[in-house]
Amino acid sequence: FTDQTINGAGTSGSGTRTTNRLRHAIQFRPLDLPTAPPVDQFDEEYFRLSSGISNPVILTQQEYRRAYTTAYNVSGYASYQILKNLSFRSTAGFDNNDQRQNLFWGTITGTARNYNNQPVARVSDSRSRTINVSNTLQFTKNAIADVHDVDVLLGQEIYEQRFRNNVTEVRFLPLELTADKAFSRLSLGNPPAGSTFQQPNPTSYESAPRRIFSLFGRVNYAYNKKILGSFTLRSDRSSKFSYDNGALIFPSGTLAWRFSQEDFMEGLGFINDAKLRIGYGTAGNNRIDDFLYLQLYNTNGLYALNHMAQPGYEPEALANPNLRWERNVSRSIGLDLSLLNNKIQFTVDAYQNSGNDLLLAVAIPPTSGYTSQIQNLGSTSNSGLEFQINATPISNKAIQWNSNFNLSFNKNKVESLGPITELERSAGWQGSDGANDYLVRVGQPIGLMYGFVTDGFYTIDDFNYNATTSAYTLKQGIPSASFISGPVRPGVMKIKDLNGDGLITTDADRQVLGNANPKFIGGWNNQLAYKNIDFSVFVNWVVGNDIYNANKIEWTDGSFPNLNLLDVMRERWRNIDDAGNWVTNPSELAKLNENAKMWTPNNSNRFFLTDYAVEDGSFLRLNNLTVGYTLPKTAVQRIKISSVRLYATVNNLLTITNYSGYDPEVSTRRSDPLTPGVDFAGYPRTKTWVFGANINF
DSSP, rough: OOHHHSOOOSSSSSOOOOOOOHHHHHHSOOOOTSSSSSSSSHHHHHHHHHHOOOOOOHHHHHEEEEEEEEEOOOOOEEEEEETTTTEEEEEEEEEEEEEEEEEEEETTHHHHHHHTTTTTTEEEEEEEEEEEEEEHHHHEEEEETTTEEEEEEEEEEEEEEEEEEEEEESSOOOOOOOOOHTTOOOGOOOTTTOOEEEOOEEEEEEOEEEEEEEEEEEEEEEETEEEEEEEEEEEEETSSOOTTTTTEEEEEEEEEOOGSSGGGTTOTTTTEEEEEEEEEEEEEEEOTTTTTTTOEEEEEEOOOOEEEEEEEEESSOOOOOTTTOOEEEEEEEEEEEETTTTTTEEEHHHHHHHHEEEEEEEEGGGGGTSSSEEEOOEEEEEEEEEEEEEEEEEEESEEEEEEEEEEEEEEEEEEEEBBEEEEEOOOTTTTTTSSEEEEEEESSSEEEEBBOEEEEEOOOGEEEHHHHHEEEEEEETTOOOHHHSSOOTTEEEOOOOOOOOOOOOOOSEEEEEOOOSSSSEEEEEEEHHHTTTTEEEEEEESSSOEEEOOOOOOBBSSTTTOOOOOGGGGGOSSSSTTOOOOOOHHHHHHHTTTOOOOOOBBBBBBOOOGOOOOOOEEEEEEEEEEEEEEOOOOGGGGGTTEEEEEEEEEEEEEEOOOOOOSSSSOOOTTOOTTSSSSSOOOOOOOEEEEEEEEEOO
């Protein structure tokens, strides 16, 4: 049972450009200007000129989020032994989750600005219910003719989920109304007299049952404890697809040979157990919205009739009657070794997985009336190696040391995109301006960052100077990238002309700049105990991945006045001297910038990915450190306590990285799996300290 209340929006998501608190905290003007209102008052003019930047404290006070969750889970089973080796088991589970979310936007928020700068409140009530029922019949027989072990399982399972949601939004609330009072006075919302504004109608949604019906069978077999096999056949039918496409059969199986029990292994006493494994399996993915194979309509449409906006039906998405299961196939081979009286266990696995008929939102011609459609398109593959070592280096009465080490190498590749060989995607943080910044190409991995290559900044030698007009004109043959940097002058970012045609264009002068996939990842956990003291430490690492640091693009941009910039801009090219004078004379400008290392802030009001924003994301993190002490038994047994252990834990204690952002373990644009590794105002991982006690009576 869960009864939970959450205050605030949390930090798990980056939000939008106008709602992200970290973005506002970094960019809000660092100076208390004499022409501006006091810092604890909202600055309307600054908000307008800075593209929506506000004092983050005031903005937080103006937005209210509170979620109330009540949930319970009930499960149980009944079993019956039909015969000595035959049993029946029925299992049932029921989950119920009720949630109410109260949201309030004060007068300075972007939501309120859409509605006459008056507060807006929204109440959302939702309920989800899940029922899961399975029935299995199992036959088990061991030591058949002393060497055969057989286990057979037949089963059936039904999974059903229902969801409903009711939303009431009230706009145009009184200006003085606070969030705490708004939810008990929703009737106070009234559109301004004489305006065309209207209150939105309450909305409700109730899903049809989402069901999966499954039949499955499994056979486990062992011969003389040396040859081991497990084979499964499963058929799943999903309500998310049409009847003709809704069912799919998924076979899988593993075979293992425990060769440590063969005669040729005699004499190798340091090997306690050795097993070779091979595996093959298929699985399906149906994680899309319901009934996309049918043409669905909602009641959110508004139509003009007799000079009035009348509600009506509108299509939700373009139906695709050919949708079917996404199918994933896994293949693996592995080796398990146990050595030196089981003090060392070593495992290595090699795998090759493929995904086919991927369920993706595919861009379609807007002349269809839609921008995208869910389709089964393309295939991908993943291959790699995984190593794991579990060891007990020391084990005696005084000292116990257990160590676990793992290392993984993985490569993914796009095998097919249907009728095309590549497509571009946008991370979306920059809005609709700019250019797509990810490339999906057949034969290459997912997660390729795609953009322009910088070439330092324009120097005075790149221009012809007119002393009469104080104007700089690019010399013949030097390309202009004004659509990226703004007006071109000395000190502005310079872009490489990759195809040498004398022009900078999005079609010809972009290339792959980075890859979000690491070369390898790993972790190492150690647990030590000396008498009554115990100690554990866990470190993990990622090596070779790139991060798309979108913050470096926006937070070094000069399109809007009085915004704070990153520290790197201290060494920027300057056009204004210390006295506040605009400098144009070539010799004076050269002297002013003789130590400049960074271009002047861009001024195009558009954001484009360049190699400047792509960084190495490798890191080593001290993830967990715990120290404990167990009180002597003689001290606690007197008060009828079996044992007492005091401990202290710190999580995320230390991170070693060259990444310039707050946290290298970041991916803020998670809605699209084709654009991983973006850091756009991502909140840093918290460091937590925990102190506690384990008491056994």
